[in-house]
Amino acid sequence: MRPLTDEETKTMFEKLSKYEKMLKMATNISRDKLVSVGTCFGKFTKTQKFRLHITALDFLAPYAKYKVWVKPGAEQSYLYGNHIMKSGLGRITENTAQYQGVVVYSMADVPLGFGVAAKNTQECRKVDPMSIVVFHQADVGEYIRCEDTLT
Structure with a gap:
């Protein structure tokens, strides 16, 4: 894998910052109303086991x-x-x-x-x-x- 150029690094971090902003905005939504942010790896059952x-x-x-x-x-x-x-x-x-x-x-x-x-x-x-x-x-x-x- 090659190192990124300065321009590529800037572009990558700009893209990531958009998702960081979205994640921060998602914290303003109550947990019972929020479906997911990003990829859903699983859910906790009512007995607190992870599926x-x-x-x-x-x-x-x-x-x-x-x-x-x-x-x-x-x-x-x-x-x-x-x-x-x-x-x-x-x-x-x-x-x-x-x-x-x-x-x-x-x-x-x-x-x-x-x-x-x-x-x-x-x-x-x-x-x-x-x-x-x-x-x-x-x-x-x-x-x-x-x-x-x-x-």
């Missing part, structure tokens, strides 16, 4: 330590909100622990969503094909299924 939304996928996927790849035949099932079975598992990152958060990818390395590993890597190799290996949490199909609740 990630699929809108956070683009930010989480490049930094994911634990990944799962789904076979092409199982992609559609996952995108409809179903868990991933052993028969649909393409690959899994080595040393993935049970109940570890994972990012789910297609075999073409396209991020599809995220979930929780139901089994560790070693157990995934031994279980029968109809066993659940990843619990579904969120997938890109939610953009269509739940578009009214993602804001």
Whole structure:
């Protein structure tokens, strides 16, 4: 990556300052009336647990330590909100622990969503094909299924 020229730096900070101003203006709106500012990563439930939304996928996927790849035949099932079975598992990152958060990818390395590993890597190799290996949490199909609740 090259360093920015003075003109490019000035332009970049002018653009950022517009968003800083918008953020400051948003603080004048009461929390119950404000939907979001920027990208919504998730929401807190009534029991104060944080639920990630699929809108956070683009930010989480490049930094994911634990990944799962789904076979092409199982992609559609996952995108409809179903868990991933052993028969649909393409690959899994080595040393993935049970109940570890994972990012789910297609075999073409396209991020599809995220979930929780139901089994560790070693157990995934031994279980029968109809066993659940990843619990579904969120997938890109939610953009269509739940578009009214993602804001």
